[in-house]
Amino acid sequence: MGRTNLTYRELLRAMEDRWADYRRALRQDDQVAFDQLFEHARGYADAAGIQNHQSVEVAVLFSVVLAHQQRLDTLQERLDALEDDLNATE
Template identity: 55%
Template sequence: MGRTNPTYRDHVRSIEERWGDYRRALRHQDQPHFDRLFEHGRQYADAAGYQNPTDPMVALLVSIALAQERRLAEVEQRLDAVDGALDECES
């Protein structure tokens, strides 16, 4: 017996396809950023699938926000390290 319900990954693929016209209407330089949002959403597919959300768009948005939060924290750490190195150079 096969699985009758679509998986979370299937939902993400479907959402991405539905937003295809929007993507094509974006400026060329914005399209890779749009694509990256869905990459972030797929990055947490295991956790989102485990959550089994009734609205997969919510899980996709939370996954994107989580990935963005993680990237922001990494950038802040790098800036703090650069700031610390500059402080040492000035001393």
Template identity: 55%
Template sequence: MGRTNPTYRDQVRSIEERWGDYRRALRGQDQPHFDRLFEHGRQYADAAGYQNPTDPMLALLVSIVLAQERRITELETQFDERES
């Protein structure tokens, strides 16, 4: 029998489509940043899919925050290395 629930990746795609009007209303300079948030969400799709969340938006937001936390740590490390 086939899968009864949409995959996490499908759910993220659906969320991104629902936020399409919001994206279009953003200033051009902010649209790439908005797109990058969804890239972050897809980056952790395997982990989020394994979690099988009832609310995919929550998993998407956690994935985005995790990617940003990782990036902050990388930048802090680079900064500390330059300071030394």
């Protein structure tokens, strides 16, 4: 017997297909950013699949927010290090 429920990755692909017209209407640089959001969602596919939430959109949005938080933390660490270096030279 096969699975009756679609996997998170399959649901994510379907969601991306549903948003294809929206993506096409975006400017080129916004299309790149749009694609990056789905890359973030794919990056957390294992965790989202385990969560098995009823709404794939919730898992996608949470994955995107988590990826952005990671990026924000990295940038904050870099900024703190630069400020420390600047203060040390003063």
